[in-house]
Amino acid sequence: MVARPTRKRMYKTMQGRMVDIEKLRAANESTQAVGNMNVNARGDVLGAGGKIVTTKSKVIQKYYEHPKGKASEARAPITHTPAPQPIAQQTVVETEKLTPKVAPKLRTTKAVPKKTASPKKGIDEALDGLE
Numbered sequence: 001m002v003a004r005p006t007r008k009r010m011y012k013t014m015q016g017r018m019v020d021i022e023k024l025r026a027a028n029e030s031t032q033a034v035g036n037m038n039v040n041a042r043g044d045v046l047g048a049g050g051k052i053v054t055t056k057s058k059v060i061q062k063y064y065e066h067p068k069g070k071a072s073e074a075r076a077p078i079t080h081t082p083a084p085q086p087i088a089q090q091t092v093v094e095t096e097k098l099t100p101k102v103a104p105k106l107r108t109t110k111a112v113p114k115k116t117a118s119p120k121k122g123i124d125e126a127l128d129g130l131e
Helices: 021-027 056-065 123-127
Strands: 010-012 018-020 052-054
Touching: 018 021
Parallel strands: none
Antiparallel strands: 010 018
């Protein structure tokens, strides 16, 4: 089999211009990326003055050496906590019979005075006798 040459990624803009994204990325890979991560477009960690402190390959290597969430192969030591001892039940003396049970207080509402009936006027007065 013959390997195909890599195809250039050409994109057509809204205005009809052709743009080579790979060429654009390569031209700007050393510029600092926008944001607060202090990295360039390639992914290298930048220090003071925009100098490369850690390359992207070292960052990835460090990440995969100690991945987060991986279960360790060594078993964690199991510590057994002694079960709590039951408390000796105290004998109930006839105190329940001696103390009277008090009914819970019911919530009372304030009495709202009824509105005094105003004299009927107009159509209400006319319809009062009819049914």
